[in-house]
Amino acid sequence: MKNLNVGVIGLGVGEQHIIGFLKSKHIRSISIFDNNKNKVKEIQKKYPIKKIYLRDSDMIHDNEIDIISIASYDNFHFEQVVMSLENNKHVFCEKPICQNLKELNKISNLLKKKKNLVMTTNTVLRCSPRFKKLKNEFENNTFGKVFFMEFDYNYGRLNKITNGWRGKIKNYSVVLGGGVHMLDLLLWLKNSYPKKIKSFQNNICTKGFYNPIQDFVVSLLQFDDGSVAKVSSNFGCIYPHFHRVMIYGKKKTFEQSFQTNNYLSFNSDNNILKETAKEKYPGIYKYDLIDNFISAILTNKKLIISQKQMLNVMQLCLGINKSLKPKNKK
Ligand SMILES: NC(=O)c1ccc[n+]([C@@H]2O[C@H](COP(=O)([O-])OP(=O)(O)OC[C@H]3O[C@@H](n4cnc5c(N)ncnc54)[C@H](O)[C@@H]3O)[C@@H](O)[C@H]2O)c1
Structure with missing residues (x-):
């Protein structure tokens, strides 16, 4: 059943995320956002893209979107992760998910509150x-x-x-x-x-x-x-x-x-x-963890990189x- 809509932010290694999501029979649509308009055009030509957003917040606030897949530069991850979790999106985030302990604690606390959301990271x-x-x-x-x-x-x-x-x-x-x-x-x-x-x-x-x-x-x-x-x-x-x-x-x-x-x-x-x-x-392949991430959302399958492991390695x-x-x- 195709039932999940994905938004991918950042289209460098994010292109690999797109390939991973396209391989799944459970993904209904993929939408994208990148600050670099040329990158957006290039990706749009190569893959079936539903929608192009002009800002990350427009994508993250869109009720149609179920998953935010983050592959922006490291210093944007924290803000995009928090906004996504606060807007009830599942999150697949490139490493590192944030840059300091205060940010890590904020993510950890949000995940404790939002137990229905799945988040993992790409330590592939x-x-x-x-x-x-x-x-x-x-x-x-x-x-x-x-x-x-x-x-x-x-x-x-x-x-x-x-x-x-x-x-x-x-x-x-x-x-x-x-x-x-x-x-x-x-x-x-x-x-x-x-x-x-x-x-x-x-x-x-x-x-x-x-x-x-x-x-x-x-x-x-x-x-x-x-x-x-x-x-x-x-x-x-x-x-x-x-x-x-x-x-x-x-x-x-x-x-x-x-x-x-x-x-x-x-x-x-x-x-x-x-x-x-x-x-x-x-x-x-850089998208190897995505199938497991989708299964964790749809069938509660155990994550390969569990939230606890993701947080522990960041803490280390x-x-x-x-x-x-x-x-x-x-
Ligand atoms: N898991 C892995 O093995 C692996 C490998 C490579 C990179 N990464 C991670 O992926 C992330 C991206 O790295 P990359 O190698 O793809 O870089 P890249 O420069 O190849 O591509 C990044 C893209 O993201 C866009 N971008 C950056 N910040 C943005 C923002 N705030 N909003 C929208 N678009 C934004 C840029 O315009 C660019 O097109 C980094 O966090 C990096 O650490 C992980």
Whole structure:
């Protein structure tokens, strides 16, 4: 049954949202809004678009619209999310859903009040076959006791910061802008929240850029079971855009770097056995979470990225940013 009308805001990665919604038999119509009129024309030519709005608030206040799908710049997400929830829309929002703790609390409180609304975010790496296998392995204790993990968000596209909208955002956070994906993977795999955070940052790669951005952030996180994770948001690296992961367990090691994707273990003679990871990486489309989001609205299906997980990972990103500030400063 086609019964949901969607409004998509922002037509960069938002185009992928449109593709995802068009694949569903439950979507009756898709309408759009983008500040860039050329972008609107381009998208209108490619897809069956019902309506073009001139302002986000016109779309969000329209009683015909059931879902708002947000893919605007990071600094607009909070306002658009709040307006959408207040107007009883379900929300699919790009990461990060907001930029500070006050905003996060406001979203969290609204979601508590609006229990009938579904909201999720696009930390889509969870759909990667390679990472799904890792999740299974964590659940089946394949690694034995895991004592150390490394998650590096290697951005490898510094020009997108210095030449694009990201570099214009005041206090742009590489943790919220990129590290969020790795932190989501970490919390999902560990199924717990770290008790201690220590972080460092620098701006060696963008020094002299008119908008001071700390382009490298690294944190050490310790969990209740004693295990430690190192998570970095490395925007200035000379490296392909890549999600570098190391898992060290007592029984097995997993290494995913640009040139190696291996599981390592010892044989009975204590020689290293190497087994290549076969599952695809990344092996995802940016719209992979949308079908699940629609099912959560229509049939109460469990969200892949639950609201609690979405809020927890945001809290951790903001906790890392807080840990970077000199003591006594909020
Ligand atoms: N989940 C992912 O893997 C993933 C990947 C890329 C980008 N993103 C996120 O998606 C968002 C958009 O990034 P992008 O790469 O598509 O950028 P982009 O520059 O390619 O496209 C953004 C589009 O949104 C429009 N826009 C921006 N603010 C707007 C507003 N307030 N109202 C209406 N239109 C607006 C711009 O005109 C532009 O056409 C960001 O929040 C980014 O973090 C997520």
